[in-house]
Amino acid sequence: CAWTGLLSNYQCMLTHCVSGHSIKFMFEIEPCLYSWCADVTLAMTVTSSGPQTLQVAQGEQATLNCIYSPDPEDMGELDIEWVLVCPDTTRKDQVIISYSGSHKYFHGDPSFMNAVDFLASDPVQGDASLVIGSVTVTHAGTYQCKVKKAPGVDMQKLSLVVMERPSVPKCWVEGNEAVGKPVSLHCKSDEGSAPLQYVWKRESGGPLPPSVNPNSFLGELLIYNYSMDWAGTYSCEVANAVGKQYCRVNLQVIKSPNRAGVIAGTVSGCLLLIIIILIVIWLIVFRWERKQYDVFAMSFREDAPAPNNRSTSRGPSSGVAYSQMSQTHKKQSPSSSTSYITQSYIKSDSKYGHIV
Structure with a gap:
């Protein structure tokens, strides 16, 4: 058929x-030839003024819109029900809050329900929107608003995505900021729900050249041939659907050193170092030879023979000489004990003719 x-x-x-x-x-x-056709008419309509998927930052308030319009023929009792749809189709959905017989009823885990309520103080006026005061990751999911007023009934589903704002990123420079060398700017945010988008902007020195293609996913800005024109202040913006943050970095220019001067300085430094090493070696050798010479001279003096017949030149008799010295010492010494010590220790050597 x-x-x-x-x-x-x-x-x-x-x-x-x-x-x-x-x-x-x-x-x-x-x-509708028979009377049963009137029983299947859906006069109740439920609409949502906002998007079907709502993205909210963690800790903020979320409002799930549910606006209903009953038909004049809908004369039954108003019944509103918000349900958190379970992703597993084999399990039952969780009823969150309901309105029936002019009363509100809260269902589910108290820790989950602390921030959940109807947006309007009186849902009878056509607004059955749900508000969550401070959303957390546990509030994410698909919600269904069902409004029934016999014989009319209708429902609407909304998705709530809870995201984390990006943290303040870190900006840094990699590479030598010398003319002609490659330089890369990096930007990284440690926290934040994906996807994170990075955008580099030039705050001073003009816009970025068209030849530059920053990586918006990794936060990298690569400059292959760095020049004076690239100097300036750069800012990086990291953003997702619920927030954005910034960081800045200052890019300077370092002129490349003269290669000839570097080579000349290196050679001069090496020569100076060699000269210093040679001087140190010469001083060490000189001191060692000087020490050996002093040791040899001292041993030579000790081995030399002593002079002979010195007694004949000093006087006819050694006893007379010591006698005179003893008498002289007696005159100068104030005590007799000192004189005795002097006489006892002063002797003459008859072999060499001198005092020992």
């Missing part, structure tokens, strides 16, 4: 083959 009309009447055409000939039958049915 092929239905060919859906406006006022329904038409059905049947085709049957008999002895190679095609026979067509057509009949028409008027809709």
Whole structure:
């Protein structure tokens, strides 16, 4: 049966083959011919003024819109129900809050329900929106708003995505900021829900050249041939759907040193170092030779023979000489004990003729 009309009447055409000939039958049915047609009419309508998927930063307030419009024929008792849809279709959905018989009812875990309530003080006025005071990761999910007022009934589903704002990023420079060398600017945020987008901007010195292609996912800005034109202050913006943060970095220019001067300085430094090493070695050798010379001279003096016949030149008799010295010492010494010590220790050597 092929239905060919859906406006006022329904038409059905049947085709049957008999002895190679095609026979067509057509009949028409008027809709709502019986009283049961009125029972399936859905007069209640539920709409949402906001997006179907709501992205909210963690800790902020989330409002899930649910605006309903009953039909004048809907004369039954108003019944509102908010349900957190379970991702597992084999498990039951969790009823969060409901309104029936002019009373509000809270369901579920108290820790989950502390911040949940109807937005309007009186949901009877056509606003059944749900508000969550301070959202956390546990509040993320798909919510269903169901409004029933017999004989009308309708429902609406909304998705709540809880995201974390990006943290303040860190900006740094990699590479030598010398002319002609490659330099890369980096920007990284340690916290924040993906996806994170990085955008580099030049605050001073003009806009970025068209040839530069920053990596918006890694936060990298690569400069292959660094020059004076790149100097200035750069800012990095990291953002996601619920927030953004910034950091700045100052890019300077360091002129490349003269290679000839560097080579000359290196050679001069090496030569100076060699000269200093040679001087130190010469001083060490000189001191060692000087020490060896002093040791040899001292041993030579100790081995030399003493002079002979010195007694004949000093006087005819050694006893007379010591006698005179003893008498002289007696005159100068104030005590007799000192004189005795002097006389006892002063002796003459008859062999060499001198005092020992």
